[in-house]
Amino acid sequence: MPSFFSNPKYRALFWQLMLMALLALGLWLLVGNLQANLAKRGIEMGFGFLSGPAGFDIAERAIEYSADSSYWRAYAVGILNTLRVALLGIALSSLLGLLVAIGSLSANVLIAAISRGFVEIVRNVPLLLQLFFWYLSLTAALPANDSPLSFGFGFFLDKGGFHFPWFEDGWFTAWVVPEPGPFGLTGGASLSPEFMALLAGLTIYTSAFIAEVIRAGVLSVPKGQSEAAKALGLSGWQQLRLVILPQALRVIIPPTTNQYLNLTKNSSLAVAIGYPELVSVATTTLNQTGHAVEAISILMLVYLTISLLTSFIMHRFEQATRLKER
Structure with missing residues (x-):
């Protein structure tokens, strides 16, 4: 036994196992106490309610769904709506953030000032207010x-x-073009004002933070690298693409991953403007069934899974783009 505790590796493992055991015990006591309290109120814990009919419609959906569909199906619609806005937001905010970062580093005083002003204004206005602004602007400005x-x-x-x-009617079988009618457009597909407002708000807000991350990453590269690239006759774009950014990625990727995670979690604010993403579906389910613990648990599990997958993908991307030293 003395030799076991004298080894730092085994000693650290022992304390980690003890901590995990204490956490498991605390969780077991918490769940047991929760079940007892709910039983006193006549509420039964479990996820059996998910197989029952949801009883509410979801206007914007990527898969077949109706009010007669199960709660499982409703959650699937909410998850897909969340993933749709998150993936598009990540792509667009990355592109816009890169452009703003390049602008803030520009030798043109006007472009640099506009880029810096954009970052300072967007970062210091709460995201919820920006979502309201975009939603009200879109609904007021769009034609009838x-x-x-x-x-x-x-x-x-x-x-x-x-x-x-x-x-429509299956992939690549019927290409349908929207046609104006007396009661609006029919046919084709559409993106709702709620989705566009949410996407615009998340993209612009997150791009301001990504722009600062990219700017800091570019400035972290020694100035001699750009001077050497210039001496080789490379243009400004070639210097950035071939010399500066590859070296700056090791600084850029970790904080950018955090911004991607923030964007995904910030999509939960969509409930304020009526976009039916995961939190909106979970809230409706909670109100109808009374299964608050289960609804919140599903929310936590889904967001945890998305966050872990995002972190894993970005970690693999970082490894793939890491400079190989000889």
């Missing part, structure tokens, strides 16, 4: 449903959202 704004080639914009051609 009976007189949509046409961009040609079947693309329209009105108070019902952004409409565009899409496949």
